[in-house]
Amino acid sequence: MDEPMAYIGRCPECKHVIFASADTPNNKKELAKDVGDCIKSGLEIERMSFEGVRKATWGHDPQCKYKRR
Numbered sequence: 001m002d003e004p005m006a007y008i009g010r011c012p013e014c015k016h017v018i019f020a021s022a023d024t025p026n027n028k029k030e031l032a033k034d035v036g037d038c039i040k041s042g043l044e045i046e047r048m049s050f051e052g053v054r055k056a057t058w059g060h061d062p063q064c065k066y067k068r069r
């Protein structure tokens with residue numbers, strides 16, 4: 001059975017996850033746009049399982065200097 005996958009955007013400073021979008025067949029268009037936006041704002045894109053997304057550390061570190069929106 002295939003595990004559901006998602007793309008995440010990681011903060012280049014604190015490495016915490018600040019964006020995630022499901023990688024599903026009916027989400028391709030939106031995903032491409034979202035990932036493009038993330039790359040434009042300098043995030044590190046990574047593909048991981050939903051499980052990994054759930055376990056990831058979300059939101060910027062309080063010390064992170066990158067947060068600007």
Ligand SMILES: [Zn+2]
Pocket residue numbers: 011012013014015016059060061064065066067
């Ligand atoms: Zn950060």
